Amino acid sequence: MSDQSQSVPISACLLLIQQSVRNPSVHNQSDKRSADENDGGIGICGWILTFLSWILVVCTMPFSFFVCFKVVQEYERAVIFRLGRLLQGGSGGPGIFFILPCIETYSKVDLRTSVFDVPPQEVLTKDSVTVSVDAVVYYRVSNATVSVANVENAHHSTRLLAQTTLRNMLGTKNLHEILGDRESISSDMQGVLDDATENWGIKVERVEIKDVRLPVQLQRAMAAEAEAAREAGAKVIAAEGEQKASRALKEAAEVISMSPAALQLRYLQTLNSISAEKNSTIIFPVPINILGNFMEKRE
Structure with a gap:
């Protein structure tokens, strides 16, 4: 009986520690709503496994502390699952949090801004010109719980969505619009990506069009057109000069x-x-x- 009386307060203390480290002062309300929606009854088997896990923690103290206590950085959050369900309270961190062995797992989510390059995409413009366009996207995780629970790989999904969005948007533009209105295209693309990735817990902060590559034949044609325009301008200037010179001569x-x-x-x-001029013959x-x-x- 004495052993049982000592184990009860120890378990109560550990429970209080677990609750304190899992409920920091600042939590995202959307994380809590997502956790509440997924946090249902774990059933009798779940409570039995939880009780056995606590017994394991108590019996292996103080060695269990090295396994149960985890730390996440200021720019990270930990999404905790117990028996496959999200725990109430959403993501944990920053700082120290408690994990029950065998029945709880967690995933770390980095909240810092990330960047990736969109590979060059072959796009057929509205005026039937094939161009190769690449871009760069800046984004961050705005909701750690949603980014883990709602999509398998939020980062990879954002990359694929950026590629398809770039092709779809440029397909509705003419070549001169793509070459001369990059800022507007980047802003529109950022808005479309941000709306599409909101349900994934992703915030797209910035999109930039890096380079627009034209076919070699089109480059030659545009260069010839520019050269012809320069020659025409030079002839006009020369004609105007001759006209002014003739007037002055008159x-x-x-x-x-x-x-x-x-x-x-x-x-x-x-x-x-x-x-x-040192000529030998003067007329x-x-x-x-x-x-x-x-x-x-x-x-």
Whole structure:
């Protein structure tokens, strides 16, 4: 009788410790609701196994403490199952929590923001152009209990969903929209992914389009088009320059015709520029007035 009287207070103390470490001051209310929905009666067999597990803990003290007490970091949560059912209270942690051997298991969930690359996806755009597009997705676990209980692998499922969402969204865009409106596409994709992964306990924080690769033939065609546009622009600029030069030359001719001295000065400047080039032969043009005199004598 004395042994039984000593074991009862010890079991009560362990029960209090278990309740205290499993009920931290801060818990996600959605975790609690999910646990309450899954936490039903474990039946007579479950209570018997729980009682035997407590006896095992008491009989193996203090060695059982090294097995029963677990620690999770500040950025982690532990989702605890007893005989396959979620325990009331949702996820445990951060800090220390208690696990009954043989009948309880737990899964650690990292709450930090994670990132993954979406592999290049071959997409047929709305204007029938095949492009290869890749992206990067930033996400985190917002509900540890739901991410474990509602989906087999939340991280892998989010990756696959990001690939299909990228293909579906870009398939409704034209090529010029994909090339010039990446921010809007990234924002729309982030909203679609966030809504779809809410039931998985996942929060998609950011999506970025990394690169858009065009086929080689299309790249050559676009390069030829850009080169033709540049050549056309250069011709327009040259034509405008010639037009302005002709106008300036016309104005200069009108000014020179009004002043014979200006014509002689221009004549001397031309001779000076010819001699400055170190030519061995210098041609002296005959003034127009001399030619006019010769023409008058012939007549």
